[in-house]
Amino acid sequence: MARARRFWLLKTEPESFSIHDLAASPNQTTCWSGVRNYQARNFLRDDMKPGDGVLYYHSGGDQPAIVGTAVVVREGYADDTAWRKNDHHYDPKASPENPIWQMVDIRLEEIFDAPLPLETLRGVQALEKMELLRRGSRLSVQPVSKAEYEAVLKLAHATPKKNRSKK
DNA sequence: GCCAACGTTGGC
DNA sequence: GCCAACGTTGGC
Numbered sequence: 133m134a135r136a137r138r139f140w141l142l143k144t145e146p147e148s149f150s151i152h153d154l155a156a157s158p159n160q161t162t163c164w165s166g167v168r169n170y171q172a173r174n175f176l177r178d179d180m181k182p183g184d185g186v187l188y189y190h191s192g193g194d195q196p197a198i199v200g201t202a203v204v205v206r207e208g209y210a211d212d213t214a215w216r217k218n219d220h221h222y223d224p225k226a227s228p229e230n231p232i233w234q235m236v237d238i239r240l241e242e243i244f245d246a247p248l249p250l251e252t253l254r255g256v257q258a259l260e261k262m263e264l265l266r267r268g269s270r271l272s273v274q275p276v277s278k279a280e281y282e283a284v285l286k287l288a289h290a291t292p293k294k295n296r297s298k299k
Numbered sequence: 300g301c302c303a304a305c306g307t308t309g310g311c
Numbered sequence: 312g313c314c315a316a317c318g319t320t321g322g323c
Contacts, residue, residue, distance in 0.1 A: 192321060196321075196322070268320095269321095
């Protein structure tokens with residue numbers, strides 16, 4: 133029996149890897165490397181499956197916001213950046229024999245016409261219990277309920293489009 | 300730049 | 312196994 137599609141939220145600092153970087157990647161696909169938190173690792177390793185929906189979140193900066201969606205295209209596998217000495221997320225305890233850390237691949241689905249800032253999300257009743265909005269929530273890979281995912285998409289598509297430059 | 304929240308480390 | 316110290320995240 134097919135497993136139900138699940139939904140996730142992935143955080144990134146836009147200076148490090150923004151949704152525009154994702155859009156510019158080959159096949160608009162990237163490996164989600166660099167996660168160094170066990171709870172997040174477990175989601176990557178055990179629970180995220182191809183076809184799952186992803187909310188793409190930009191943290192930091194002057195406007196933290198959900199900026200688009202992506203889809204999981206490859207399930208968890210060893211994050212080889214962990215044993216690259218020059219990598220920012222290098223972990224001396226990791227090795228090819230004992231990878232410790234995991235990553236998945238995701239492909240861009242949609243960049244929202246306008247980002248959905250945290251501030252906006254906080255006012256939405258359907259998102260009251262969303263992990264992202266919990267005080268002190270720092271997890272960079274979080275489960276999102278189907279209802280929350282759908283509420284976010286609805287909001288994104290209801291937001292009036294900004295002036296788009298005519299080409 | 301501040302600081303609350305939280306994870307990790309390491310002494311005991 | 313406790314817990315204080317420390318480092319990091321990330322909103323504000």
